[in-house]
Amino acid sequence: MSATQTVGTESGRSVSAPVNYLNHDKSIKGWLYTVDHKRIGLMYLATVSIAFLVAGLLALAVRTELFSQGRTIMDADTYNQFFSLHGIMMVFLFIIPSIPAALGNFVMPIQIGAKDVAFPRLNLASYYIFVIGGVLAVTGILVGQIDTGWTFYTPYSSRLGAPVLFLTSAVFIAGFSSILTGLNFIVTIHKMRAPGLTWNRLPLFVWSIYATSIVQVLATPVIGITMVLLFMEKALQIGIFDPALGGDPVLFQHFFWFYSHPAVYIMILPAFGIISDLIGTFSRHEVQGYKFVALSSVAIAFLGFLVWGHHMFVSGQSVVSSIIFSLLTYLIGIPTGVKVLNWVGTMYKGSISLQTPMLYALSFLILFTIGGLTGVMLGVLSVDVHLHDTYFVVAHFHYVMMGGTVIAALGGLHYWWPKMTGKMYNETNGRIAAVLIFIGFNVTFFTQFIMGSKGMPRRYYDYLPEFEIYHMISTIGSFLLAIGLFMAAGGLIASFWRGKKATSNPWKSLTLEWTHTTSPPDPHNFHHTPIVTRGPYDYHLAPEIFGEPGGDGAVVSAQPDTDPVQQ
Amino acid sequence: MSEAVATAEQIHGHDDHPAHLQHHFVTSDQQFEASKMGMWLFLITEILLFSGMFVAYTVYRVWHPEVFQGVSSLLDWRLGGLNTIVLLASSFTVAMSIHFAQKNNQKGLVINLVITLLCACIFLVVKYFEYTGKFSHGIFPGIAYHPHGDYAVYDIPYAGQFFSIYYIMTGIHGFHVLVGIGVFIWITIRAIKGDFTSAYYTPVELTGLYWHLVDIIWIFLFPLLYLI
Numbered sequence: 001m002s003a004t005q006t007v008g009t010e011s012g013r014s015v016s017a018p019v020n021y022l023n024h025d026k027s028i029k030g031w032l033y034t035v036d037h038k039r040i041g042l043m044y045l046a047t048v049s050i051a052f053l054v055a056g057l058l059a060l061a062v063r064t065e066l067f068s069q070g071r072t073i074m075d076a077d078t079y080n081q082f083f084s085l086h087g088i089m090m091v092f093l094f095i096i097p098s099i100p101a102a103l104g105n106f107v108m109p110i111q112i113g114a115k116d117v118a119f120p121r122l123n124l125a126s127y128y129i130f131v132i133g134g135v136l137a138v139t140g141i142l143v144g145q146i147d148t149g150w151t152f153y154t155p156y157s158s159r160l161g162a163p164v165l166f167l168t169s170a171v172f173i174a175g176f177s178s179i180l181t182g183l184n185f186i187v188t189i190h191k192m193r194a195p196g197l198t199w200n201r202l203p204l205f206v207w208s209i210y211a212t213s214i215v216q217v218l219a220t221p222v223i224g225i226t227m228v229l230l231f232m233e234k235a236l237q238i239g240i241f242d243p244a245l246g247g248d249p250v251l252f253q254h255f256f257w258f259y260s261h262p263a264v265y266i267m268i269l270p271a272f273g274i275i276s277d278l279i280g281t282f283s284r285h286e287v288q289g290y291k292f293v294a295l296s297s298v299a300i301a302f303l304g305f306l307v308w309g310h311h312m313f314v315s316g317q318s319v320v321s322s323i324i325f326s327l328l329t330y331l332i333g334i335p336t337g338v339k340v341l342n343w344v345g346t347m348y349k350g351s352i353s354l355q356t357p358m359l360y361a362l363s364f365l366i367l368f369t370i371g372g373l374t375g376v377m378l379g380v381l382s383v384d385v386h387l388h389d390t391y392f393v394v395a396h397f398h399y400v401m402m403g404g405t406v407i408a409a410l411g412g413l414h415y416w417w418p419k420m421t422g423k424m425y426n427e428t429n430g431r432i433a434a435v436l437i438f439i440g441f442n443v444t445f446f447t448q449f450i451m452g453s454k455g456m457p458r459r460y461y462d463y464l465p466e467f468e469i470y471h472m473i474s475t476i477g478s479f480l481l482a483i484g485l486f487m488a489a490g491g492l493i494a495s496f497w498r499g500k501k502a503t504s505n506p507w508k509s510l511t512l513e514w515t516h517t518t519s520p521p522d523p524h525n526f527h528h529t530p531i532v533t534r535g536p537y538d539y540h541l542a543p544e545i546f547g548e549p550g551g552d553g554a555v556v557s558a559q560p561d562t563d564p565v566q567q
Numbered sequence: 568m569s570e571a572v573a574t575a576e577q578i579h580g581h582d583d584h585p586a587h588l589q590h591h592f593v594t595s596d597q598q599f600e601a602s603k604m605g606m607w608l609f610l611i612t613e614i615l616l617f618s619g620m621f622v623a624y625t626v627y628r629v630w631h632p633e634v635f636q637g638v639s640s641l642l643d644w645r646l647g648g649l650n651t652i653v654l655l656a657s658s659f660t661v662a663m664s665i666h667f668a669q670k671n672n673q674k675g676l677v678i679n680l681v682i683t684l685l686c687a688c689i690f691l692v693v694k695y696f697e698y699t700g701k702f703s704h705g706i707f708p709g710i711a712y713h714p715h716g717d718y719a720v721y722d723i724p725y726a727g728q729f730f731s732i733y734y735i736m737t738g739i740h741g742f743h744v745l746v747g748i749g750v751f752i753w754i755t756i757r758a759i760k761g762d763f764t765s766a767y768y769t770p771v772e773l774t775g776l777y778w779h780l781v782d783i784i785w786i787f788l789f790p791l792l793y794l795i
Contacts, residue, residue: 115591118601183608191601192591221612225619229735238709238731240623245710246725251626255619529593 020422020520035120036523040127041106042420045413047131048098049489055089056482058082063444063478066471069462076461080147083459087150088167092174093134095405096263099270100216101130101181103412104209106420108185110513110521111203113194113530118187126180133174140166149459151260154241154252158233165234172227175220178266182216185209194512196532203511203536204280204293208273211297215262215269215304223259226252250315257308265304267401269297271368271408272339275361278411279343280537281509282358283350287537289342296335303332313384322381329379336372340365355507356430360411363438367403371396374449389459392452395445403441410437410488417492418506419513422520423499429491436484443477511536587767599769606773610780613743617784620736624791627732631725638726639792641706641718642733643697647793650693651785657686658782661775668758668768676771677758683778684751687744694741701730708734733792740788743781750774 021038031039062083065072074082109117117123140146144163148156157164189202189210202210230252232238239245241252272293280287287293309317309325343365352358374396378384387393418424451470456463463471505514513521516530534541585595592598628635660679667675701707705715712727754774757763763771 119605120589120591122605179612183605183612186608187601187605190604191597217608217612218615221615222619225616228739229619229623232708232731232735236709236711236731238735239728240627240731246728248626251623255622524590 018518019522020518021523022422022520024523033124035116035124037105037109037117037120037123038420038521038525040123041102041104043127044097044105044130045102047127047134048094048102051089051093051134052098055086055094056485058086058089060478060482062086063475065461066463067475068472069465069468077145077147079461080459081141081145084147084149085141088137088146090401091150091263091267092171093137095267095401096174096178097130097181099274099405099409099412100185100209100212100266101126101177103274103409103416104185104205104212104270105181107412107416107513108206108209109188109192110517110525111206111511112189112192113197113512113516113526113532114188114192115524115526117184118192119184122180122184126177126184129180130174130177133170133172133177136166136170136173140164140170151256152230153256154230154233154247154249155243158230158242160234165231168227168231168234172224172231175224175227178216179220179224182213182220185213186217189213194530194532200291201532201535202294203273204276204287204290204297205270205273207294208269208271208276208297211301212266212269214298215266215301218305219259219262219266222255223263226255226259229255250312250317253312253315254308257311258305261308261311262301262304264400265300267405269300271364271405272297274408274412274415275343275364276339277509277511278357278361278415279346280539281415281507282355282361283347283352284508284539285346285348285350285537286535286539287342288345288348289338290535290537292338293342296338299335300332303328303335307332307379310379310384313381314388326379326381326384330376332379333372333376340369340372354431356425356427356434357411357415357507359431359434359438360407360414363434363441364404364407364411367399367407367438367441371399371403375400387452389457390452391448391456391458394458395448395452398445398448403445407437407441410434413492414488415507416513417495418502419517419519419521421495421499422502423495424502424506425491425495425499429487429494433484433488433491436487437481438484440477440480440482440484444474444481445477447474447477510534510538585766587769595767602769602773603776606776610776613780613784617736617739620732620739621787621791624732624736627725627728631728634723634725635729636795637723638721638729639795641701641714641721642793643700644793646693646697647789650690651789653686653689653693654782654785657683657690658779660686661778664758665768665772665775668763668771669765671765673758673761676763677755680751680755680758680771684748684755687748687751690744691741691748694737694744698734706730736788736792740781740784743784747774747778747781750777 021036031043034040061074062079065074065079065082105117105123109115140163143166144161146160146163146167148160148164152164152167189206193202229238229240233241233245233247237245239247241247241249243249276287276293307325307329309321310329313322313326343361354362374392378387378393378396414425414430447470451467451474452458454467456467456470502519504517504519506519507514509515512530512532516526588595588598592601660682664676664679664683667673667679704718705713706718706721707713708731709727712722712730714721714726751774754770757770
């Protein structure tokens with residue numbers, strides 16, 4: 001059925017292609033000056049993809065260097081710069097804006113039935129501010145050596161030369177972009193929802209974007225002022241952070257982690273939202289414990305502000321505060337566990353179809369569970385003292401950030417790709433890539449848990465002979481992972497030329513972006529403001545509405561005169 | 568279909584919109600509420616931005632209370648007090664300008680905006696004299712802190728930290744005043760052109776909110792730096 005549909009549309013519609021957000025104004029200006037959230041989302045997607053590519057290649061270079069003992073391909077100074085740049089670019093230029101600014105910008109306004117975000121021009125401004133931040137960061141990298149790691153710990157960072165000035169300005173400016181996007185999204189979700197779309201009917205992706213935005217708005221200003229102070233420390237030697245000038249480096253660590261711990265929730269919370277959408281859709285089952293899943297995001301956003309001290313157990317902060325921070329860290333496990341249990345419960349007795357996005361969702365469940373549980377282990381004060389600054393921490397961080405956020409972002413990208421581009425990617429290629437990424441990831445990072453627990457310190461250029469075998473396995477895994485990622489990217493890009501035309505609802509999802517817009521959507525999203533009368537995952541109603549799984553229900557099985565999409 | 572996902576019957580009209588209403592909002596009220604909420608969120612981020620500096624102030628004050636007490640006497644409370652009065656007055660006039668906008672009183676709106684703008688300028692002029700006065704005695708932030716002449720007795724450890732914090736806090740606050748001046752110039756020009764009526768005065772209201780925040784932050788800076 002879907003095949004004939006596609007042939008029909010290919011020959012029928014290409015003659016008089018319907019107006020959509022991609023083809024209504026093809027000029028360069030139409031993109032650069034656009035205030036359309038969908039185009040801005042795509043611009044973010046392109047930009048963060050470039051950052052991901054560059055930072056990923058840096059990671060490969062780092063892994064290649066570590067393949068064997070001693071010098072393999074680069075000297076120690078270059079190595080230090082490479083892992084620093086990998087961290088800085090991945091964190092500030094890729095992960096933080098990846099899901100909220102790229103996918104969130106594209107999807108969230110449509111999911112709530114709005115024509116655009118509340119402040120479209122501010123949205124465009126955020127994008128350009130982000131680009132300026134990125135350019136400054138790259139300039140800093142080109143003018144000199146940055147080998148501070150992504151954490152910029154003082155006094156080392158404040159004694160480095162000019163590049164620190166560039167990078168602190170870059171982080172400060174990119175932070176503004178993050179704040180303005182978060183602010184824009186909070187107002188949009190509060191004020192722009194379609195009639196009938198109550199808080200209890202919001203798709204869980206919107207809930208997670210909402211929680212993320214709160215963290216962005218509340219945490220980012222603090223890294224802003226920290227960067228200002230670090231800038232001044234270097235420029236005027238004001239003596240706030242450098243002990244040689246009478247300052248206190250631990251104060252910097254407090255400031256830094258007050259932002260950077262909540263920032264890991266900026267990175268992971270939107271991933272939770274994607275996974276909720278994916279698991280609901282591809283299990284064709286109502287997301288179990290909807291309210292718990294929704295509010296646990298908000299709980300994590302709140303608790304995330306109270307645990308920054310667990311990064312500083314060995315910094316010399318008082319034992320009492322370390323114990324309190326350790327206890328608070330355990331608490332984060334509760335809302336996170338609530339989510340994982342509900343996702344598994346959603347699949348129970350669901351009708352699961354293992355399409356590419358669902359494969360990513362399942363990978364996420366496994367990898368994130370490992371990452372989350374090792375996070376609790378690291379939160380245990382006595383254990384952390386031993387594991388601090390080892391590869392165990394590196395592995396944990398990558399399990400949640402790469403295995404969590406990046407995997408979820410890939411799942412979301414595949415899921416919304418037909419909506420964004422109007423093209424279907426090659427499903428077989430997508431599935432193989434997803435499996436390859438899963439295997440490559442585990443080979444790379446699970447070995448790092450093992451060598452970390454055996455005492456391999458992080459960030460070191462060289463290591464003892466007994467670690468060599470682990471480093472070799474890890475490096476081989478990283479190349480597998482890279483092949484998987486390139487395959488996934490290739491499959492998506494190839495769809496522009498080879499992909500079948502996507503119907504408006506290829507996954508038979510029930511959220512507004514699928515049921516009420518064409519693929520790709522109209523420049524104004526909707527021809528009519530939708531009125532919502534049910535929840536986002538009412539898949540128990542779905543057979544009556546959309547027919548059996550497998551076809552494009554919204555176009556094919558609904559009566560033509562009531563179908564909103566084709567009007 | 569219809570019982571699950573109904574579709575709005577009416578197509579969005581683009582003809583009967585007031586000029587200020589952007590296309591993606593349904594009503595003026597929605598647009599006003601959204602803008603106001605956005606501004607409040609922005610003010611929260613401003614408070615958090617300053618909070619970092621208040622924390623730094625608190626930490627160093629707790630560690631070196633006698634130094635902070637001693638060198639804070641170098642700041643002239645009369646000039647600080649004058650600036651406090653100027654800012655409080657400007658907060659009053661900006662509130663009045665919103666009031667006059669709501670009442671459609673064009674003249675009252677413009678006059679109050681101009682007075683606010685003048686107050687902001689006075690504040691910066693006073694600040695300029697304070698800063699240059701300090702610089703002439705060698706009172707600089709951080710490592711450059713080397714008071715000379717009559718002030719040489721104040722050349723003690725950690726006094727530089729106090730002035731680092733003083734210059735950064737008042738400097739960033741002063742930057743906010745400068746931004747405020749820019750915005751007030753823009754708002755005043757629009758007010759003179761007659762852009763604002765009781766039906767649409769969102770920019771005036773939002774600028775007013777921003778200005779109150781700038782004022783409030785000074786209310787905290789003044790006693791912490793000058794008085795105690």
